[in-house]
Amino acid sequence: MGAFPAVDPIPLPAPVWLFKLLNVVTLVLHFYAVHFLVGGLFVALLWRMLGSRRASAPMLTGSDEIVRRLPLAMTYVINLGIPPLLFTQVLYGRALYTSSVLIGAWWIGVVFMVIFSYALLYAMAKRADTNGAWGWIALVALIVVIKIGAIYSSNMTLMLRPEAWNAMYSASGGGLYLPSGDPTLAPRWLYMMLGSVGVTGIALMFLPARLDADHAARTLLRAWGGRILAIFTTIQIALGAWVFCSQPDAVRAGLTENSIYLIFIGLWFVTALATIGGGMAATYRAGYATAIVCAAFSFVNVLAMVLVRDGIRDVALDAHGMNVWDREVVANWSTIGLFLILFVIAVGLVLWMGKVLMSAQRESAHYG
Template identity: 30%
Template structure:
């Protein structure tokens, strides 16, 4: 069977596709920053608690419910923009995964409520129950992350869709050599940003122990992640790898800029400067979002090009979106201001 015959026709889009790609990259970078801070700090807190040090997990646990809520909400936008431009691939991979993908909703709800119970029923639970609840919630988030990695890699490989017709009700992208380094690269990156979040929390609370712990995790996880990034790069198909090695100048320059930014971020981490690290972290994550986008475009190049998608030039909905974006952003900023003014926010 010709894999091209399995790809649905792309639907017309109202405005030029570049707008949606820009919004996809920007919103995904914002989502990743919050996801990394939430998941990474949770893993670090759990690790400390397993060694009998409960101060950090208690402090982090108080922040996880709002962090997870922001992560989920910020994750909706990039998923929608992805479906606008690349829905003919993303919808197919989601359907092929079947129950594995649908389970993401229920597992995420479990983790969400697990963190809420941990926060508000902390005093009523024993130590064992706390760790079990917190740990299972973290495992749930790891499941969600692994399923997203499966979906985002499966959508790029129409030649890997054939097993669905061999009688599978839903399958994962186990055979893709890029799946594992891609997932680990994201998860270890979460440990690095989670360490930064712990250090910033320590700076806010004037807790030197948190700063030292956070920067220790940040620097070690970042160094490990650089090695995982090389593994991920080498696991890419030759055509994609060669594009980053000079075959595609914009993609190559983006990779070089990302590595340079990561180097500056790591340097600031060794100097124990969490605020400077935070600035470089935002830039590095944005550049990594661009690199991820180049990977997507290069993978799909033999099958699909955005230039082939019909454009209806209906800008009214786009202007309406921008209006709601500005108003909604202002409302969210106001809510956050009220939250940080409250007792829980200050805590």
């Protein structure tokens, strides 16, 4: 008997490559939302603490501007997080379902933790609008969001380790424990959490466009944006190397022996260096052209990271006998075409609604 449950007898309604493409696209968008949420919380809390200690009006007003946008970021985290999770379930359900059951109590708890952190973000935004104190709320929210990230990292790494499943189930059939002893877990989690701060630097570089010309935080946002981007992307390179080196020998060999994965790794490294250079340039030459260049490099970097991450998953599962490409497919292209049209419309509407909401927030702050 194999480590994985039997393949669902119902064939896939679309080719594997299409599900993978949709998973990559939606996961890139989801990761950006996560980056802005986690990094925004970190920077806002840091500025609040430093601003209070130094009596710095730009830091205090700048942190308020970030906080007002965090509920919107959480909206995108949730809505853009559901599609890639569903696509992952379709392709890797035999592994993901098992790992989710093994940490079932924590996995279900994520729902309540998200609701709780969402409420905290709205409380912070409300206090920011009334010049109230929100630092302690931000600290709690950051801890909760980071814990959610740890649970997700635990599940996404546990699904690649079927050799650990029996021992975990023997320890707790109720899903009360998170996995331990996985050398890949810490670097993957830190890569996402600390990398979020760097990507947030790009958002800080664009944020002055949403503020009045005489806003006290405009200069601070531009100056800090480039520095944060350069510093934390450098840290992320080191963490990326740690993620790779922590993989089992079979996974590292599978990645390095495949020319496509080597291209993705090289693209990730080159765009990371370019992003660092753009961030350093932005500290000396503030402007939206520089911010756009940094955003472009960052987007390709996150895309390359997602593709390498996908490769790690495929190679790791294949080493245990699960080939994601070995699935029966019965495609109905008219239905698939309709789905893709609706999918593009839905993504466009979500982005448009976010833009409208941000414009409304700007007008409210201007006249309020």
